[in-house]
Amino acid sequence: MTLLSYVKIWLACARYSIVRTMMFRFDFLMWALVEFGWMAVNLLLIAVIYRHTDDIAGWTKYQMLLLVGTSMLVQRFIMGFFWSNLFEMARNIRSGHFDFFLAQPGSPLFMVSTRKLDLDGIANSFVAMAVVAYAIDKLGLAPSFIDLALYALLVLCGVLINYGALLMIVSLTFWLGAAQGIEGSYFTMMEFSRLPRETFRGAANVIFVWILPAVIVSNVPARALLHGFEPHNAVWLLATTALWLGLGIAVFNRGLRRYASASS
Amino acid sequence: MSALAKYRHAFLLGLQSNIVYRWNFAIRALFSLFHLAFVFILWGAAYKGQTQIGGFDLDQTLTYFVLLLVMQFFIGAFNEDYQISEEIRNGLINQFLLKPINYYGYRFSIFIAARSVSGLLALLPIIVVLPLLKDHLVFPHEGWRLGLGLPAMVMAAFIQFTIAYCFGLLAFWFLEIQSFIILSLAVETVLGGQMFPLDLMPPWFFHLSQWLPYYYQMYFPTAIFTGRLDMSSALSGLALQAFWVVALLGIARLLWTRGLRRHTAVGG
Numbered sequence: 001m002t003l004l005s006y007v008k009i010w011l012a013c014a015r016y017s018i019v020r021t022m023m024f025r026f027d028f029l030m031w032a033l034v035e036f037g038w039m040a041v042n043l044l045l046i047a048v049i050y051r052h053t054d055d056i057a058g059w060t061k062y063q064m065l066l067l068v069g070t071s072m073l074v075q076r077f078i079m080g081f082f083w084s085n086l087f088e089m090a091r092n093i094r095s096g097h098f099d100f101f102l103a104q105p106g107s108p109l110f111m112v113s114t115r116k117l118d119l120d121g122i123a124n125s126f127v128a129m130a131v132v133a134y135a136i137d138k139l140g141l142a143p144s145f146i147d148l149a150l151y152a153l154l155v156l157c158g159v160l161i162n163y164g165a166l167l168m169i170v171s172l173t174f175w176l177g178a179a180q181g182i183e184g185s186y187f188t189m190m191e192f193s194r195l196p197r198e199t200f201r202g203a204a205n206v207i208f209v210w211i212l213p214a215v216i217v218s219n220v221p222a223r224a225l226l227h228g229f230e231p232h233n234a235v236w237l238l239a240t241t242a243l244w245l246g247l248g249i250a251v252f253n254r255g256l257r258r259y260a261s262a263s264s
Numbered sequence: 265m266s267a268l269a270k271y272r273h274a275f276l277l278g279l280q281s282n283i284v285y286r287w288n289f290a291i292r293a294l295f296s297l298f299h300l301a302f303v304f305i306l307w308g309a310a311y312k313g314q315t316q317i318g319g320f321d322l323d324q325t326l327t328y329f330v331l332l333l334v335m336q337f338f339i340g341a342f343n344e345d346y347q348i349s350e351e352i353r354n355g356l357i358n359q360f361l362l363k364p365i366n367y368y369g370y371r372f373s374i375f376i377a378a379r380s381v382s383g384l385l386a387l388l389p390i391i392v393v394l395p396l397l398k399d400h401l402v403f404p405h406e407g408w409r410l411g412l413g414l415p416a417m418v419m420a421a422f423i424q425f426t427i428a429y430c431f432g433l434l435a436f437w438f439l440e441i442q443s444f445i446i447l448s449l450a451v452e453t454v455l456g457g458q459m460f461p462l463d464l465m466p467p468w469f470f471h472l473s474q475w476l477p478y479y480y481q482m483y484f485p486t487a488i489f490t491g492r493l494d495m496s497s498a499l500s501g502l503a504l505q506a507f508w509v510v511a512l513l514g515i516a517r518l519l520w521t522r523g524l525r526r527h528t529a530v531g532g
Contacts, residue, residue: 030443037450041459048460049310052317057309184291188298195302199309204301 001106009106010114017117032120035079036127039072042194043131057198062138063226064196069131071193071218074158076128078166080121081159085113086166090173096261109252113167136225143225151225154234157241158217164241165189165213167248174255193218213240270365271373278377286385289337293386296333297393303329304400318464320492326400328461328490330390335486336458337386338379339421341428344371348432349441352527361524368429368516375425404491412498416485419505424481426512427452433516436523457483463492477512480505 050061092098192214455478
């Protein structure tokens with residue numbers, strides 16, 4: 001299949017998702033509100049702590065807001081584009097419905113990952129963008145178009161890293177038959193992405209900064225806006241993206257070979 | 265069969281079925297250790313350059329969060345709301361309408377059983393990391409804190425469960441209640457003091473929160489035990505907490521009788 005046909009398929013899926021969302025408008029509104037509520041909770045935490053302190057590991061209130069906004073942006077994109085697809089993949093592997101994706105022409109990974117869009121996540125990504133824009137304004141930063149484009153690129157890397165990590169966890173279902181705690185592990189990891197890198201010391205630094213890609217997905221893009229583009233950080237993020245995306249795809253492909261369907 | 269014996273059986277049944285889910289609880293407890301790491305890193309960094317925040321030092325604040333975590337596993341509602349809504353949707357609830365058993369009492373017995381299991385399991389990872397934690401744990405020594413804290417904890421369990429129960433009963437009216445539950449969880453997380461100790465909020469907000477039931481879910485007992493409340497506010501708090509227990513029981517009763525009127529008992 002050519003690239004154009006993939007784009008066409010993606011657009012058809014997007015259209016289907018929009019139609020579906022419009023059918024269940026109240027549901028959409030409620031879930032958008034749920035996500036929004038949780039984002040507000042995290043912003044409130046920052047607001048409360050900065051009532052009592054001026055900086056956390058050298059980050060001022062609005063710098064921290066920029067960081068948290070960036071973390072939210074990455075997470076909203078994951079929620080909007082990939083979350084329910086990957087979540088359902090685990091269920092489909094167990095139930096045998098995964099056959100349906102294998103029977104389709106085109107890459108199974110593409111078919112599995114892009115079937116559905118969650119418009120509530122996408123809607124809230126605009127809220128996250130507004131948080132970032134507000135922080136930029138309060139900090140008096142004046143990013144050029146190129147700065148913003150680089151930021152967007154780094155955020156995209158963050159999304160791909162998360163996607164790779166999630167894909168890897170979910171693909172374990174091929175072996176384990178269950179992927180308990182996907183949600184728990186993902187949201188727990190994302191908590192660390194709302195912290196400045198400088199707060200991690202000792203073992204925490206090794207685990208959350210170097211081994212798990214929890215901290216850099218938000219810190220590298222946010223730093224790029226705050227302190228200008230830092231090539232070594234960008235290279236680090238790109239390498240991490242290649243690693244986790246590669247790992248996710250590799251585990252998925254190995255799992256695919258192992259998949260023997262389920263009796264119906 | 266005596267009235268109490270019925271609920272004792274429900275409790276024992278709940279104990280058995282929750283031991284089946286021990287791994288879920290264990291995994292959950294493990295994740296909460298990661299959350300604790302997040303809390304330690306964040307507050308540790310916030311305290312750099314100052315010894316006190318809101319009148320409390322770092323160790324007092326960390327103790328608050330550790331105790332809060334233990335409290336969640338002992339008295340917090342996990343998915344009781346979801347279970348109840350499922351029983352209504354599936355029609356499993358119909359059998360309780362025919363039997364001489366109170367549904368609230370039955371559910372509450374199972375809740376106590378579930379929390380006994382999850383509470384004890386949550387202690388395991390805490391004990392494992394205790395060598396790292398113990399230097400940070402500081403509890404006040406006044407005896408009255410235990411005397412007032414324990415009843416506060418028991419009433420907190422009632423409030424936790426009854427709010428979850430009410431949300432579960434919403435299934436009489438709505439097809440899908442999961443979004444209500446997660447949204448209200450966000451509110452509870454903030455107003456129950458799980459995100460940060462409520463006393464760090466602006467005074468007007470702190471006072472306002474004391475009139476809401478969420479304050480009495482987690483913050484109130486934890487704050488008594490960790491020395492964030494003095495005796496007079498603990499005593500007046502207990503009175504308000506008792507009011508909320510009664511009020512919520514009334515709301516639960518109302519939802520139950522109204523809900524049953526709508527209920528058509530299909531299937532079962």
